[in-house]
Every structure is written in C-alpha cells, then in structure tokens.
Amino acid sequence: MVFPRRTRRVSRGRSLCRGLAGAALGAIAARTAFTRATQAPRGDSVDDVFLGSGPSRDLWARTNFRGEKVTLLEGPALAAGTCAAALLTPGVPGRLRMATVTAATGAAGFGAYDDISGSSSARGFKGHLGALARGEVTTGAVKVAGIGLTGLLAGAMVERRPVDALVNGALIAGSANLLNLFDLRPGRAAKVGLIAGFPALAGPAAGAVGPVLGATAALLPEDLGERAMMGDAGANALGAVLGVSAAAALPRPARVGMLGAVVGLTLASEFVSFSKVISATPPLRALDDVGRRPAPGPQAPDTATGADHRSGVRPSDGKDTPPITVPAQQSLQTTRRHSNGGPDRT
Numbered sequence: 392m393v394f395p396r397r398t399r400r401v402s403r404g405r406s407l408c409r410g411l412a413g414a415a416l417g418a419i420a421a422r423t424a425f426t427r428a429t430q431a432p433r434g435d436s437v438d439d440v441f442l443g444s445g446p447s448r449d450l451w452a453r454t455n456f457r458g459e460k461v462t463l464l465e466g467p468a469l470a471a472g473t474c475a476a477a478l479l480t481p482g483v484p485g486r487l488r489m490a491t492v493t494a495a496t497g498a499a500g501f502g503a504y505d506d507i508s509g510s511s512s513a514r515g516f517k518g519h520l521g522a523l524a525r526g527e528v529t530t531g532a533v534k535v536a537g538i539g540l541t542g543l544l545a546g547a548m549v550e551r552r553p554v555d556a557l558v559n560g561a562l563i564a565g566s567a568n569l570l571n572l573f574d575l576r577p578g579r580a581a582k583v584g585l586i587a588g589f590p591a592l593a594g595p596a597a598g599a600v601g602p603v604l605g606a607t608a609a610l611l612p613e614d615l616g617e618r619a620m621m622g623d624a625g626a627n628a629l630g631a632v633l634g635v636s637a638a639a640a641l642p643r644p645a646r647v648g649m650l651g652a653v654v655g656l657t658l659a660s661e662f663v664s665f666s667k668v669i670s671a672t673p674p675l676r677a678l679d680d681v682g683r684r685p686a687p688g689p690q691a692p693d694t695a696t697g698a699d700h701r702s703g704v705r706p707s708d709g710k711d712t713p714p715i716t717v718p719a720q721q722s723l724q725t726t727r728r729h730s731n732g733g734p735d736r737t
Contacts, residue, residue: 403593405482410592413480413601414608421472421606425613428464450507455617463506465613466625469606470499473632476602483598490548490635491599497541498567498631501534502623538627539564542634549638558646563634565653570630571623572660577683578615581607584629588636596639603632615682 451463477483477491508530539560546559574580584607591600607629613619621629637649669675 402595406595406597407593409480409482410597410601410604413476413483413598414592414605416476416479417472417602417605418609419472419605420475420602421468421609424471424475425464425468425610425619428468429462429619453620455620457617459617461617462619463503463622463624465610465619466506466622466628467499467503469603469610469621469625470495470628472606472609473603473628476605477599480598480602486548487596487599487635487639490545490639491602491632493541493548494545494563494567494631494635495603495628497545498538498627499624501537501541502567502571502625502627504537505530505534506622506624534623534627535564535568538567538631542567542631545631545635546638549635555643555646558643558650559634559638562638562646562650562653563631565650565657566634566637567627567631569653569657570633571626572657572665574621574623574626575666576679577617577620578611579679580621580626580629581611581614582678582681584633585611588633591633591636591640594636594640596636599632599639600636603629611682615684617684 449462453461453463455461473495474492477488477495542562542564543556543560545563546561547556549559550556570580570584573583585604588600588604591597592604594600610619610625614621638646641649669679
C-alpha cells in the first residue's frame with residue numbers, strides 16, 4: 392500500500408492544505424506555461440522544410456465556428472502545469488508523484504498526437520475498431536492504445552498487486568477518454584473535471600488532484616472566452632489524473648464500481664448525445680452555459696464562396712494566410728458544434 396486510503400479528521404485537514412498548495416502551484420505553472428507557449432514564435436519553417444515553399448503555419452492554431460482563431464496550446468499547458476506542480480507539492484508520496492506525472496504525460500502526449508495528426512475518417516470506438524478491421528490504423532486507435540499502456544503503468548505505480556494494477560490502469564485510461572467526450576463546448580470538460588475532482592481535495596490523493604484542478608481552473612477563462620481549447624491533450628490529461636486520484640484514494644470495490652460507471656457512460660456516448668441530454672435538462676444546461684459567450688445566430692451561406700460561416704472554416708480574403716484544414720474531431724467545427732443531432736464522437 393502506498394498510503395492510507397482512509398484518513399482521520401486531522402489527516403483530512405493536512406490533505407486539504409496539501410491539495411490547495413498543489414492547486415496554487417498548478418495554477419501558476421499552467422498560466423506560466425500557457426503564456427510562454429502562446430507568446431513564443433511558432434510555425435517558423437514547418438511548410439518550408441517539407442514543401443520547400445509557401446507560408447509557414449502554426450500547427451496549434453484552429454478556426455472556430457465563429458471564424459475566430461483559437462489555440463490548442465491550452466492542453467499542453469494544462470499537462471505541463473500539472474506535472475510541475477505534482478513534482479513540487481510537498482508531502483506527496485513518491486510513487487503517487489510518478490503515477491500522476493506518468494498518467495498526465497502519456498495522456499497529453501498521445502492526445503496531442505491525435506490533435507495534430509488525426510483524421511475524421513473514423514470516430515468513436517466503433518469507428519476506430521471498424522478501421523482496424525479493415526487494416527487501417529487510425530491516430531485515434533494509436534491514442535487509445537498509448538493511453539491504455541501509460542494508464543496501466545501509472546496504475547501499477549499506485550498499487551503493485553496485479554488485480555489492483557489492472558483495475559487502476561483501466562480506470563485511469565477510461566477516465567481520460569471519458570473527459571474527452573465532454574470537450575464539445577467551451578469550458579464543459581473543465582467544469583466536469585473541477586466538479587468531479589473537488590471532493591478529492593481533502594482525501595489521501597490530494598497531492599495528485601490539487602495540481603490538475605489548479606491548472607484547469609487557471610486556464611478555464613481562456614477556454615470559456617474561446618481563445619483556447621483543451622483538445623485531446625488537455626481533456627485526456629485531466630481525466631487521467633482524476634483517474635489516478637480515484638485509484639489512490641478508493642478501496643477496490645469502489646474503484647470497480649467507478650470503472651463500471653466510466654465504461655457505461657463511454658458505451659452510452661456511442662448512441663446518445665451528451666450535448667442533447669445536457670440541453671434537455673435545465674439545471675445541467677444552466678451550469679453548462681455559465682461563463683460562456685452566447686452562441687451566434689444562424690447565418691446564411693456566403694453566396695460568393697458557398698461557405699457556411701458556422702462550419703468553422705473562414706473564407707479566405709486573400710490578405711491573411713488561409714486557415715489550416717484540420718481533422719474533424721479536432722476542430723471546433725465538430726467538437727463544439729451547436730446542433731442537436733446524433734451522438735457525440737471523438
């Protein structure tokens with residue numbers, strides 16, 4: 392056992408102090424990482440190296456459904472801030488530190504790979520499995536496998552016994568994927584993560600959950616203001632660290648029950664739209680809308696270009712560098728659409 396799963400009242404007070412310290416460190420580290428990343432020059436020679444000519448581009452830039460430029464650097468900044476704070480927060484057991492860093496790094500790394508290189512040819516587990524059956528390895532399949540492996544590694548750091556390590560690994564990987572399913576509107580995944588993780592601030596895994604909650608809260612204004620988005624890198628990292636905190640704090644029966652809930656919600660997402668359920672439930676809709684900019688009204692298609700300005704791709708006026716064509720599951724065109732049809736996909 393790495394550390395006690397049950398805490399007395401005095402220990403809860405210490406855990407809360409540790410969690411709040413981790414949250415403060417995570418917020419500072421994430422804001423610093425985001426500021427440095429967004430101010431640094433990017434896209435210096437991406438196209439020049441591979442194409443030999445043409446304008447360079449920012450691989451992290453996207454154009455949202457309003458026709459405004461946003462950045463995916465929120466995700467890497469969230470993961471970097473979480474890892475830095477997890478290493479610096481005092482009083483955290485060494486194996487819990489390493490489990491947190493491993494889960495966050497693996498989830499963010501494979502998520503970023505899917506953010507940048509993913510395609511819209513397959514979406515959801517059903518789509519990725521279908522592609523594998525046809526002999527096609529999608530970036531989503533690589534991400535699922537990679538996060539699964541790093542989740543198992545992190546789970547074994549929390550608890551070495553084989554059964555517990557397997558349950559922990561599945562819970563960490565499943566939580567990473569589930570949080571990503573909520574990243575369909577500005578700020579939604581962050582709100583879900585903050586609400587889910589808040590009770591753990593006074594628990595035995597406060598040193599793991601504090602940093603990620605602080606990093607998430609610090610970057611939430613950027614997300615709600617539609618200046619940045621988590622992408623797979625941020626949402627997967629947030630979910631993975633929440634999974635680590637649950638694996639470290641809960642007894643085995645509770646972890647198995649939570650794993651069942653995660654699997655059930657993930658399977659449900661293949662058939663039911665979370666967005667539709669939230670929109671149809673007034674309390675959830677009100678919470679979902681807190682802090683968010685009003686959605687734009689319907690716009691007629693551009694008669695000259697035939698483009699619909701809600702589509703997420705802004706027509707080029709010949710003065711600016713044309714927006715990057717991005718994979719469907721990575722752009723705000725689909726991940727934050729304002730429609731009522733179909734289940735949510737990743």
